[in-house]
Amino acid sequence: PTSKLPHIGTTIFTKMSQLAHEHQAINLSQGFPNYSPDPVLLEEVFKALQNGKNQYAPLQGIFSLRKTLCQKLNTLYGSNYQPETNITLTAGATQAIFTAISAFIKAEDEVIVFKPAYDCYEPAIELYGGKPVLIQMQAPSYKIDWEEVAAKISSKTKMIIINSPHNPSGKILQKKDLEQLQQLVENTNIFILSDEVYEHLVYDDQQHYSVARFPKLAERSFITYSFGKTFHVTGWKLGYCVAPKAMMKEFNKVHQYNVFCVNHPMQVAINNYLQEEKHYMQLGDFYQQKRDYFLSLIKESRLEFTPSEGTYFQAASYKNISQEKDTDFALRLIQEKGLATIPISVFNKNKQDDHMLRFCFAKKDETLKAAAKIINTL
Ligand code: PMP
Ligand code: GLN
Secondary structure (H helix, E strand, O other): OOOOOOOOOOOHHHHHHHHHHHOOOEEOOOOOOOOOOOHHHHHHHHHHHHOOOOOOOOOOOOHHHHHHHHHHHHHHHOOOOOOOOOEEEEOHHHHHHHHHHHHHOOOOOEEEEEEOOOOOHHHHHHHOOOEEEEEEOOOOOOOOOHHHHHHHOOOOEEEEEEEOOOOOOOOOOOHHHHHHHHHHHOOOOOEEEEEOOOOOOEOOOOOOOOHHHOHHHHOOEEEEEEHHHHOOOHHHOOEEEEOOHHHHHHHHHHHHHHOOOOOHHHHHHHHHHHOOOHHHHOHHHHHHHHHHHHHHHHOOOOOEOOOOOEOOEEEEEOOOOOOOOHHHHHHHHHHHHOEEOEEHHHHOHHHOOOOEEEEEOOOOHHHHHHHHHHHOOO
8 A cells, every 4th residue: 555654664662662672671762650650649540440430531521620730731831721612631642742733734834843853743744744844953952043943934834843841852942942932923823832741840940931821822832741741651641732712623623533532530530639739749859859860870971961951851972982873872782781772863854863862761760770880881
């Protein structure tokens, strides 16, 4: 059959986790925690299952959870999202992203994507005939060059996708970045898709600048979130999308036919669990400790890095160790040293190779310690 995505293979996450398994390597590649979620949350799931919440949920998700989430967003970011019209629960952020793109992107539409980029944006754009317009952020600062963005905006630009905290670089957008973006899109019909799955994973007293904080951006933005990141449950595949009413209306037209609704008992459990603020407000401290622990273990290594500002990823250069291509180096690390990581070139424009690897530090201390032992011998 003719492929609609001839240039797309298997994702790097599947590849690396498979290889890690084959070689019994320590797996700091695919981003998922290797510890359990809070038993209190699991207890809520058992209760929901026993209380008969086992049939379809409403299309947009259960009302109580939509209300809790809108209140949470409005409190944190000063926005004005309403549970009736502005939010839909999705099968992870991935489905939220895919649905937002498919609801609006048509043949010939251009979508600006900053590279390195998480890998699900471009295939979704291309499936609907859109054209990703790629802008490379340069290692190691990974700053967005807003003048380049201004130059790349055309009459065909339909959407700009941003992601902060950023996977894979671990950088966050600052207030001035959002202000620049706001200036660029003012008086245009450009949509923003803001992928904020790591909103609570921001370190060193920095702030997460959600587009929800900027009314002139929020009025044109889809924002996507994921409970996988927030509650250590990537396997639950639950997330949500918020946007202005008219945008959510189109989003829901697609959502109702590609999934209709998502897991009901988990929604009930998460809503109960979210009633205590500490269940998400302590997450930043938890992961900052993980980051600090990992970095303290590898500070004498030959890797070069600046501490991750957000996400549970640390990007680091190995150019003092080897000049190999990052894909080759990552492969050799798994096969010969027993450590799995992600080579960052796979997310870059034209696979630009900066000799950088991504390490996931959402791991038990003992796992980080064992990984560091290997890193320190490189
Ligand atoms: N966006 C980014 C930046 C991610 O890193 C991920 C995956 N961790 C997702 C979206 C997808 O989230 P989910 O697993 O909830 O689909
Ligand atoms: N988001 C996770 C990562 O960046 C992986 C998710 C996936 O495997 N698709 O590692």
